[in-house]
Amino acid sequence: MRKFFVQFKRELAFYFRNPLGYILLFCHLFVVGFNFHFSVSALNMTTSRINLLEAFFNTVLFWFPFILIVPIITMRLFSEEYKLGTIELLLTSPIRDIEIILSKYLAACSFFVILWMPSGFYFLLFWIYTGIKPAEAPGAFVGAYTMLMLQGFFYISIGLLSSIITRNQIVAATLAFVFICCVFFIGLITYLIPNPSVELRDLTSYFSAIEHMADFSKGYFNTRPILFYISSILFVLYFCFHLFQTRRLI
């Protein structure tokens, strides 16, 4: 376990040892800040009864950077090790393959959490300055952020898989982006098909990230999406582990 923490520490520290982490933090803060401003402005101009939290987590300005940022976080995880040859150092060190995979995955997840942490302060500041609650109940916050993390962690596992596949970081990022888009757009298929059947709508809604977020940001807790994301994460990580071992055996 100690070796896992040593590797995890190194992986997380990587983001803060070079410009990538700071550029990502800056850009993310900027886009998320702009999204917050946009959400507040939009609510000022409408009579709709949705609250700020719902508005914030259900705009294009939220989804676009959300999907785009994950491949940038994950592209280096294994690709860089393969490219620099440092994978040879790692694989000849007395650390288990599963520890390597989990340390990298959890470091990327931790960085993702760090990226989103400042957004919580926006709502706090809004509340302090306007006296208006950003959401009806605290449960909506828990729901929205739980869903945000679950979706983010799932997409990170996909990014990790892409990074194992190739030694080229750009290819890894592109692959991750394509895979994530595939998963994301399954939920939108019914919007593209005229007169979709009820069964198809039910099926796609099971995968729909937008619907999951819309429900959770209202404070509706549903165990189905939670189980879906947890099982998907475990499945992708399991696949990552076997793919990683296969690369070693070849």
Add this chain to the structure above:
Amino acid sequence: MIYVRDLVKRFGSKEAICGISFEVQKGEIVGFLGPNGAGKTTTMRILAGYLSPTAGQITVAGYDIFRQSLQARERIGYLPENVPLYPEMRVREYLSYRASLKGVRRKKIRERVNEVVEICGLTEVEKRVIGTISKGYRQRVGFADAIVHLPDLLILDEPTIGLDPNQIRQVRELILNLSKHHTILLSTHILSEVEMTCARVIILNQGKIAAVDTPERLRSRFRSTAAIILEIQIQNVKNLEKTLEKISFIDSFQVSEIPGNWLRVTIHVSNYDDIKEVCAILGKICLEEKWIIRHLSNQNVSLEELFNRITNLKV
């Protein structure tokens, strides 16, 4: 320390290693020699636990490299070819990280890092970012990394490749110093390095072992090429020829003229062990006959020549 039996490694349909077997005893320095593509790096990567063998049995320090991989890896210090390092880390920070990863106890990390920084001459650059240090220092960081957890076995894949002559000398000295505490298996293209550092040589060719022996014994196996070179100034060549024919140890000789009225005589001796004896006899005759000598030496077969001969043989 290392026990390899019938090791086979295939990459697709290509067989990179075709059933090699060898052993390395504790405290030995063994050199892996061979042309490019002979299977040196592949063998070392398998020994270090980076690649898995297609077939065969390998134990390092008593641990099976496949079944007890973690225990075996704890006892190996590996320096890969081209020394991959994390360029964004500082030297000391990197060594501390590697020490922790290799299981050095938390309290001992600082002490071990200080020691390896000292041994590998990294004091000047210990606070610098790895990406900014020279190739020579990078090599030393690689060495420091390999020995930081006090491994029983050091596997060094081409440790002097790409270094300048001064750096090569320093690395060679470092290897010799390390050999006091570690068993070393190193691969190289530079044969003089093997002669200077290794007690035993394993010559690999086309994935098979072509020869295993000490550098001296390998040379004596090919002693037929050993010869004496004599450069002499003499009026009557026939007189010289008659004298040489009388010496029973001499197998054959050739006389050729070289500029400045000198003669070069290449003398082949039937028995390698008699070379020094023949040199002494020749010196004595020249003194007695008052022939002027400017050169008398026994020409040892170089390891380069041996290497060429062995790797060109059909395995």
